[in-house]
Amino acid sequence: MIKILGMGCPSCATLEKNVKEALKQLNRTDEVIKITDIKEIMGYGIMSVPALVVDEKVLSYGTVLSVDEIKNLIKNI
Amino acid sequence: MSIFYPIQLLANWLTYSVFSIAPKSILAEAVSFFIFDTIKILLLLIVIIFIVSIVRSFLPPEKIKKILSHNNKYVGNVLASLLGIITPFCTCSAIPLFLGFVEAGVPLGTTFSFLVASPMINEVAVVLLFGLFGLKIASLYIVSGLIIAILSGIIIGHLKVENLVEDFSNGKKANELNLSSLSWKQRFIYARNYTFGIVKKVWFFVVIGIAIGAWIHGYIPAELIAKYAGGNNWYAVPLAVLIGIPLYSNAAGVIPLVGVLTEKGVSMGTALAFMMAVTGLSLPEFLILRKVMKTKLIVIFAGIVGVGIIFTGYLFNFLIK
Numbered sequence: 001m002i003k004i005l006g007m008g009c010p011s012c013a014t015l016e017k018n019v020k021e022a023l024k025q026l027n028r029t030d031e032v033i034k035i036t037d038i039k040e041i042m043g044y045g046i047m048s049v050p051a052l053v054v055d056e057k058v059l060s061y062g063t064v065l066s067v068d069e070i071k072n073l074i075k076n077i
Numbered sequence: 078m079s080i081f082y083p084i085q086l087l088a089n090w091l092t093y094s095v096f097s098i099a100p101k102s103i104l105a106e107a108v109s110f111f112i113f114d115t116i117k118i119l120l121l122l123i124v125i126i127f128i129v130s131i132v133r134s135f136l137p138p139e140k141i142k143k144i145l146s147h148n149n150k151y152v153g154n155v156l157a158s159l160l161g162i163i164t165p166f167c168t169c170s171a172i173p174l175f176l177g178f179v180e181a182g183v184p185l186g187t188t189f190s191f192l193v194a195s196p197m198i199n200e201v202a203v204v205l206l207f208g209l210f211g212l213k214i215a216s217l218y219i220v221s222g223l224i225i226a227i228l229s230g231i232i233i234g235h236l237k238v239e240n241l242v243e244d245f246s247n248g249k250k251a252n253e254l255n256l257s258s259l260s261w262k263q264r265f266i267y268a269r270n271y272t273f274g275i276v277k278k279v280w281f282f283v284v285i286g287i288a289i290g291a292w293i294h295g296y297i298p299a300e301l302i303a304k305y306a307g308g309n310n311w312y313a314v315p316l317a318v319l320i321g322i323p324l325y326s327n328a329a330g331v332i333p334l335v336g337v338l339t340e341k342g343v344s345m346g347t348a349l350a351f352m353m354a355v356t357g358l359s360l361p362e363f364l365i366l367r368k369v370m371k372t373k374l375i376v377i378f379a380g381i382v383g384v385g386i387i388f389t390g391y392l393f394n395f396l397i398k
Contacts, residue, residue: 007172038172038368047138047177048170062137063267 002032002074005041006050011064015050022070030074081117088113107295114209114287114333119280121204126275129200130268133163134259138174145191146181150234153187158226161194162219165271171365179242186234192366193382194226197357201279201329206352209336217393218349222357225385232381241374282330290337297341313347314390318383321354328355345397350390357382 002019006012012034019032035041035053044053048062052070059073092098092109099105141160145153171192178188198219207215259267324331332352339348363375 038176041173042176042180045139047142047173049173061139064270 001055002030003035003053004032004050005035005044005046005053005061007036007038007041009049012050015052015064018065018067019052019070021067022074025067026071026075028074081113084116084120085113087116103295107291110294111287111291114291115284118205118208118283118287118333119276121208122201122276122279122283123272125204126200126272127268129163130271131264133165133271134264134267136160136163138164138170138177141191142177142181142183145178145183145187148187150184150186151231153184154190154227154230154234157183157187157191157230158194158223161191161226162198162223163200164191164195165199171362172369175366175369184234185239185242186230186232188230189233189378190226190230192378193229193357194222196359196362197226197353198222199356201275202332202352202356205283205329205332205336209333210339214345214349218352221349221389221393222353225353225357225382225389229378229381229385233378236377238374238377241371243369243371279329283333286330286333290333293334293337293341313344314350314387314394317347317351317390318354318358318386321351322358323360324355328352331355344394346390346392346394349393350386353386353389354383357386 002023004012004016004019006015016032016034023030023032041049041051044051044058046058046061050064051061052059052065052073054074054077060069065073088109091112092105093100096108098108141164144160145157148156175188175192178191179185203215203219206218321331332355335343335348335352339345358379363379366375366378
């Protein structure tokens, strides 16, 4: 399961868009959930958003990954 | 300023030869001033933001949290203020930053030192100050900003106001994050993206600010401004601070304007206080912080920083004649 952590800033929306595009290019149908609750976000130990979490593991934080970077990160999961 | 000489030549050439404006006229003066400043500032912004971004890629907030949670309070205040220089501050990162520090056991005073230094001493403001005022004023700004950040944090630390912070703990401890290290290629990509992101966001304000500045530079008489904002008016400094509070988002455009105003007789202390208020006291930041702390604490925070800025303004009006 793929989670995007962020409280609704513009870069969080961009990350979500890129993740969905990456999934489409990889022909995958994983569920993408947006987490906007600050308490829940803090539970992952990150302080910079947006963050990408796959299967409860933080893969990136504080940066908007490009579609290709996301593909590289998730293709083996 | 000799390293900028080629840009001056280019600006002169464009003004006199390409646009064929008569030399020595007021218009020529204003146009060449505008071209020179715009090119100089945009170049400086790109170079400096890129360098700062590279440094920053070594110090994400998660790492800063770790550093600050292991220090005693006075060392912590100094370190937090220094680290605030290279950390970007945007209002959407304020809350996770604040909560992360509190949760990691960073003392409240240290956290506030960071919250003051991070927006006040940012690379865009420093570049504009260096490009338009020179090294001396830019250094004065950085040093006084640091002192204000350190002292405000120490004072807030002594006030014992921890009870004014909203409780956000959800009972369980945050996961320990594995800090992955980046390759140099990733750092360069990060710095490039960050630099262009910032320049894209501020260039328009910078150009407008310089354009209005160039117009004032050429057309507004110095006496008019000096009369209202010169060193002799006692109310110039606090007034400048009040006007500066709502202007945060336009800091990039405001600073070039102030640069020209000082040429026209606004005293340096007043100008410095104004710019510190623009960057250090921001209304959107206060509104966001309201979610994690009581209004009373925000008022205390803004009050201490505001008094520090006003004091700095008077001090430099007194020192720099």
